Amino acid sequence: MFTAERRRLRKPLLSVAALASAGVLVLSGCAGDSGSGATTFEFLKNSENTTTQPVLEALAGDQCAAEEEAMPLEFNSAPQADLDAQVQLLATQDELPPIFSAGGNPSEGAKLAKGGYLVDFDEKLTELGVRDKIAEGAVSTIKKLYGGEFNFLPFQYNIEGIWYNKQIFEEQGWDVPENWDDLTTIAAEAKAAGYTPFTASGEQGWPITRLISSYLFRSVGDDALEKVAAGDAKLTDPEYVAAAQAIADLGAEGYFDANVTSLDIDSSYNEFLTGKAAMIYMGSWILGNINGDGNQIGADNVGFFNFPAVEGGKGTPDAYPSNVGLPATMSNAAYNEGTGAWLGCIAENYGNEALEQGQITGFIADDADVELPAISQTIADEISTSTDSVLWFEALFNAKASNISSTNAALLVTGQLSAEEFMTLVQDALDAG
DSSP states (O other), X not given: OOOSOOOOOSSOOOOHHHHHHHHHHHHHOOOOOGGGGOOSEEXXXXXXXXXXHHHHHHHHTTTTHHHHHHSOEEEEEEOHHHHHHHHXXXXXXXXOOSEEEOOSOHHHHHHHHHTTOBOOHHHHHHHHTOGGGBOHHHHHHHHHHXXXXXOSBOSSOEEEEEEEEHHHHHHHTOOOOSBHHHHHHHHHHHHHTTOEEEEOOTTTOHHHHHHHHHHHHHHTOTTHHHHHHHTSSOTTSHHHHHHHHHHHHHHHTTOSOXXXXXXXXXXXXXXHHTTXXXXXEEEGGGHHHHTSTTOSSOGGGEEEEOOXXXXXXXXXXXXXXXXXXXXXXXXXXXXXXXXXXXXXXXXXXXXXXXXXXXXXXXXXXXXXXXOOOHHHHHHHHHHHHOOOEEOOTTTTOOHHHHHHHHHHHHHHHTTSSOHHHHHHHHHHHXXXX
16 A cells, blocks of 8 residues: 655646647647556646545555556646646657546646547447446546547546435425426425525535526526537527526525525535525535534435426436546556556446445446445435436636636525626626637
8 A cells, every 4th residue: 555645757847838838739739659668557646636546545455456566556746727737748748647637627638638648438448348337427427528538537426416304305295396396386385484495605606506507407408508618509598598597586585595695615514404404406525514423414314306307498307417526537648558457447446445435436336335324325326327417507618707607696696686697797708718
């Protein structure tokens, strides 16, 4: 087992100007094969990622011991903010490490894939006989984020939906809603019973915009935001404004926290986990809080359902909004027998080992001996059986549009911005590039 992170970067970080120019070079460069003689399984990861390394180290000391003996595992780190530029620089020098984390911008990963720098995991995992060890929902998310191909591995995978207080639902006689009208009826009755129907962090903003995109996916269709990114639709189109209006209406009816504008994420968690709120829209990363000591309603009292259907909508009813928070990829140039052996061993064992460490990933976990809390098992089952996914509101936005979206979301549900005004602000930022 490894006890300390090794820091032997092949090249020192260059100046910002040099790194920026490397980002241009990678567009016109082509993938070479100088790395095929790699003798260590070097993983260049973002420094902020603290979850992937312990799982890989555990595999190196057990299930992947033979691969570790033949090609020792080695870790190097770079801050997330610098990772895109560093990876691009290494690509231009044909010195990408065997495995490395994705940067913060999916479009940069898509450029690397298009340039032939990355391993085609559909091909390699099939050759290794372990393609079925990756959840199809995770693959769907990766393809949507990174240009249509399976070039990244889902070392983390989250699905999003509505978490609810089972005790409140049972006391009030509510069934899990099948459509939007059912959901708003529950919200009205929750408010009348003295509960906050939906807790959401307006300070962060994105918990509100996630509701807009979920409505869009059910009403306009799974590709609603891909159409916007491609220029085939605008957020100011009537059917898009209608989605924002639906969420604004929740605010107008008083279905969010009274202090939604200033509420932070931890406080919104607390509202739900102390029984004050009936529901919260959130990703499966909330499981850590649900299963933690601060959950006063108890993990057994938490249920989960997907965003309901919208009448007349065109979306796939069982497609979960999802993300691969800590994806990584492998260098095509550095791929050889040793890295291929590592890939096969990771695919075969990562899901189970991660589950042992309390993580749910996009790798299939099929070890029946691992016992999970009931709600965690529910999410693991949903991930393993889901075949399709959608993204989230800001997934394909530029940085300016993402910022405007999140900083103005609370104003939408407090009535300080109309649905049309909100969508116009975000669309203008998208148009400005």
